[in-house]
Amino acid sequence: MRTAYAGLILGWALGLGGCGSTPPQTGAEVQREHLIDAGERAQRAVGRGDLTRAAGFYREALRLAESIEDFRAIAIHALNLAAVYQALEEPALADRALDRVLSAPERFERQWSAEAAGRKAMLALQAGEQDAAALWLARAEKGCPAAACRIRPALLNLRAQWMLERGATDEARAVLEQSLAASRAQGNGEEEANALRLDGRAASRAGHLGRAVEQLTRALEIDKRLALPRKIALDLLELGEAELARGEREAARDYARRALYVSRATRSRRQQEASARLLERIQ
């Protein structure tokens, strides 16, 4: 009986060893694993708010993807890198990352080129280059014609933003209604909050300050639920502006201070300056 037990244990141990062993990998699999690993590390760094490190990992992932000419991975990581550079307030570097996709669009699927053009439009809007923004936006919309296009709500919001910058408030609000419907249909909370924020801004410009505060409060609720710190700061800033326009200085000061605290936590220089400027105006 004891011998039977010993045999059983030996068999179990051998089986366990066999199951626990690592399957051999080919060179391509190893390369692919390194690529995904770099992407995951970058993603974790983004989650921690360590954007500089995230940019480093995305650069590494892009390098690995380019070394094996994996165009899908090149597009994904070039777009990721551009997003991180934009958040780091490095528009020139973001532009350069996007050029890897846009300089040879025939190599990439249409969705990636459209997304790259959309981000170019966003960068141009941030830089106040309305004409360039219009060109890139048109190119992005051309690459994303169907109603089910994944980035359609984002493009509609960018279009509305462009219209707002040109003073076309009513047209912008019409586009924002489409955007709200599209983002709710897709279950895209991020773009829904963006549309509400822009709608709040449009209402504020039209003098409908009560509606502006209402829309911005809803945007803030969604952004807080999704835990998006930079956008929370944006909502707070817009709310501060709307309350100031309503003459509610105390409420405006409270929002501006909260925006300052959030932007300090995210280390966004631009948002910190905007919060400080708003606070100065309220004083």
Next chain:
Amino acid sequence: MTGEPLKTGSEMRRNLRNVEFASRVFLAIAVVSLCAAVALLAYHQGVFTRTIRVYFYAGTADGMNKGMAVKLVGFKVGSLEQISIDRDLRVKVELRVDAKYIPMIDSEATVRLTKETLIGANVLELRNGSGDKGPIAEKTILRYEREPALEEIVAALANQLQPMVGEVRQATAYFSNPDSDFRQAVRQLNRTAATLAEAGVEMKRLIVIATDRVDKGEMRLRQVLDTTDGLLKEASSSLAVLDSSLRKVDAALPGIATKLDASLESIRVTSEAMRGILTDELPSIVGEAGALVSDTGEMVRGAKRSWPVRNLLPPSQELQLRLDSGGGLTAHPVENSGR
């Protein structure tokens, strides 16, 4: 009655015997496998390898542990078997050396406790002596040396630096002390040079006057010459002062030069040591650290792929920071088609 016919007693006994035989065969195979595994393990552990025992005495057992490798020109030739302490507080260390390496190790060999790399594991390294006394034998007692540890190297470097800094400080204090011979000599030199310059200007003026007025009478000339004589005397005394100053400088210079020489030598030795560390040791440390990080990464990746860890982790997937018109950074799994 339907169904299978009832088995007879003899059939049942035969079946039972077959089962018994099969289980015995299975158990026999299992036992043989176990014995083979144990034997293989023992073989790898060197149980069947013929070894001899050699000893050495050390002042401390720090850095040594049972089973650590004994190496000869980088090859493992044995291991540390036992560490004990005798009544004189000496540490007696017993080594097991593989018999096939005996002809390569002479009885005058030295055992040295060293590190495989600067931050690697400790090993005992055998260094052969002259070879006059033949190869090692059972119970040979070897000499022991301990390689200085990194902390000791740094401490030695600090000890080397200390006198140098002291000398530099002393030399600086000497040069900056207003009462030192050197500073006094320089001051006197300055004063003398100023007097000489004044005298030179005066002499030039007098020579011009003498040239212009030589025809104005011997009396005036004599007066001028007397003045000139006085000035020359003054210049002579100034030159004497200058001479004495220069003597002082001359006397002080060898001491200063010796101090400077000593300081420069110390600086040279220290910079040599620093250069040695920077060019030889640091790159290897950095290289080793890089390799270590890379190896650790590979091990973690390997562990992630192995069962059952791979079932506990979420599957790897490509994530994308999708275009967000508000500038947010939210990752989404990459879909195959965007539309």
